[in-house]
Amino acid sequence: MNIRTLSTQIYQTILSGNVDTRFDTIPDQQERAFAKKLIFTALRKQTFIKKVIGRYSSKQLPQKLGLEQIALILGTTEILYLHTPEYAVVSSYVDIAKNLGNKYAGGFVNAILRKICQDKDSILQALNIPFFSKNFRHILQPDYTAKQIAAIEKYAALEPPLDLTVKTNPEQWAETLGGKIMPNNSIRLYTAGAVSQLPGYQEGAWWVQDFASSLAVTALGNIKGKNVLDLCAAPGGKTAQLINAGAIVTAVDISEPRLQTLKENLKRLELKAKNIICSDAIIFLQHNNESFDVIMLDAPCSATGTLRRHPEIVHTKTINDVIQSTKLQQQMLDAVIPHLKKNGILLYSVCSLAKDEGEKQIGSFVKTHPEFKIIPITPSTLFGNNILPEVITPEGFVRCLPSILGKEGGMDGFFIAVLQKE
Numbered sequence: 001m002n003i004r005t006l007s008t009q010i011y012q013t014i015l016s017g018n019v020d021t022r023f024d025t026i027p028d029q030q031e032r033a034f035a036k037k038l039i040f041t042a043l044r045k046q047t048f049i050k051k052v053i054g055r056y057s058s059k060q061l062p063q064k065l066g067l068e069q070i071a072l073i074l075g076t077t078e079i080l081y082l083h084t085p086e087y088a089v090v091s092s093y094v095d096i097a098k099n100l101g102n103k104y105a106g107g108f109v110n111a112i113l114r115k116i117c118q119d120k121d122s123i124l125q126a127l128n129i130p131f132f133s134k135n136f137r138h139i140l141q142p143d144y145t146a147k148q149i150a151a152i153e154k155y156a157a158l159e160p161p162l163d164l165t166v167k168t169n170p171e172q173w174a175e176t177l178g179g180k181i182m183p184n185n186s187i188r189l190y191t192a193g194a195v196s197q198l199p200g201y202q203e204g205a206w207w208v209q210d211f212a213s214s215l216a217v218t219a220l221g222n223i224k225g226k227n228v229l230d231l232c233a234a235p236g237g238k239t240a241q242l243i244n245a246g247a248i249v250t251a252v253d254i255s256e257p258r259l260q261t262l263k264e265n266l267k268r269l270e271l272k273a274k275n276i277i278c279s280d281a282i283i284f285l286q287h288n289n290e291s292f293d294v295i296m297l298d299a300p301c302s303a304t305g306t307l308r309r310h311p312e313i314v315h316t317k318t319i320n321d322v323i324q325s326t327k328l329q330q331q332m333l334d335a336v337i338p339h340l341k342k343n344g345i346l347l348y349s350v351c352s353l354a355k356d357e358g359e360k361q362i363g364s365f366v367k368t369h370p371e372f373k374i375i376p377i378t379p380s381t382l383f384g385n386n387i388l389p390e391v392i393t394p395e396g397f398v399r400c401l402p403s404i405l406g407k408e409g410g411m412d413g414f415f416i417a418v419l420q421k422e
């Protein structure tokens with residue numbers, strides 16, 4: 001199957017919410033790189049491209065896109081952003097639309113792509129090229145000002161850098177990899193290529209983890225020798241950090257395939273967990289009497305904070321996803337309580353931009369559970385000195401946004417709270 005047809009099908013799978021879509025099923029390295037570039041550019045520009053297509057068509061594209069409509073979006077992406085010769089684009093996507101769509105689709109795609117080729121320069125002069133869909137904007141509007149949303153949108157639409165967490169020697173690895181050391185000793189690479197080909201990958205010197213995500217374990221301070229329950233642990237970025245910091249870790253996750261990735265990661269890194277258990281977190285807690293010094297709940301969430309690497313999120317998530325996640329998080333928080341030792345620490349984090357899943361979730365948890373107090377996180381807990389105070393909220397939570405350090409590559413949207421059971 002040719003790579004444009006395959007990309008059209010992968011695009012549909014991604015939009016259907018399959019977060020684990022694997023590009024490594026494309027054997028040819030160059031074709032894989034092309035498919036990734038095409039698909040991620042199209043996802044970042046889709047809101048704008050749909051508007052452009054709407055200008056030339058009597059009907060707006062529907063919310064749920066068919067394969068012929070995806071072919072049109074990918075064709076437009078190539079014409080406007082990838083600089084592919086126009087004759088190659090139009091004929092390829094007309095064929096795809098004919099083969100994958102209905103018998104009228106070829107003519108429709110042909111007519112629209114030809115008009116877009118003609119008007120390319122004037123289309124690209126548009127000042128405002130939106131990234132967020134209406135539904136996605138609705139998720140953010142209760143929590144952020146128009147100015148904050150505009151900044152998040154601007155920086156989240158850019159291709160993010162690659163952040164690595166190192167086991168030791170950040171300076172040495174930054175030099176070897178040609179990266180920049182971040183305030184938390186993560187290493188940021190602006191151009192990377194295939195991760196598994198980078199120095200240090202085979203010998204397990206580092207793992208891929210966004211800067212924001214790596215702050216959760218750092219917020220715990222010294223955890224050497226502590227008994228830690230890592231709930232919702234896969235694929236294991238934070239598990240690796242916990243073990244690397246000397247904790248004795250029980251890792252639990254509901255997903256067998258994701259736990260398999262966790263195991264492979266820990267093996268490559270030569271890090272050992274005490275236990276790795278495949279279970280629903282709540283069922284595990286109900287059937288276990290053990291109590292822990294620290295429980296880390298990196299809860300399932302709307303994942304809206306990961307929109308830079310998963311731009312499909314801005315087209316697929318709605319406020320209902322936030323509401324559903326909020327309920328599950330609340331149940332998990334309640335289930336954790338009996339398993340914390342006296343003075344034990346609960347670390348709660350989510351890769352969500354919605355405050356219902358973060359600030360408001362924990363705000364109402366401490367109100368209804370007065371035995372828990374917030375341990376304020378400070379810049380010096382995270383970075384050893386007073387840098388990046390903008391990631392700390394007045395309550396002492398961490399709130400990361402893609403717009404913070406935007407010019408240096410930004411970070412995922414992320415929330416972290418540290419609570420102590422008295």
Ligand SMILES: C[S@@+](CC[C@H](N)C(=O)[O-])C[C@H]1O[C@@H](n2cnc3c(N)ncnc32)[C@H](O)[C@@H]1O
Pocket residue numbers: 231232233234235236237238239252253254255258279280281282298299300301351
């Ligand atoms: C945000 S990811 C965790 C990321 C992970 N902590 C890390 O740092 O690599 C959320 C995880 O929650 C898991 N999950 C979802 N529902 C769950 C449940 N009811 N019980 C346990 N794990 C669950 C998912 O399989 C997913 O791996």
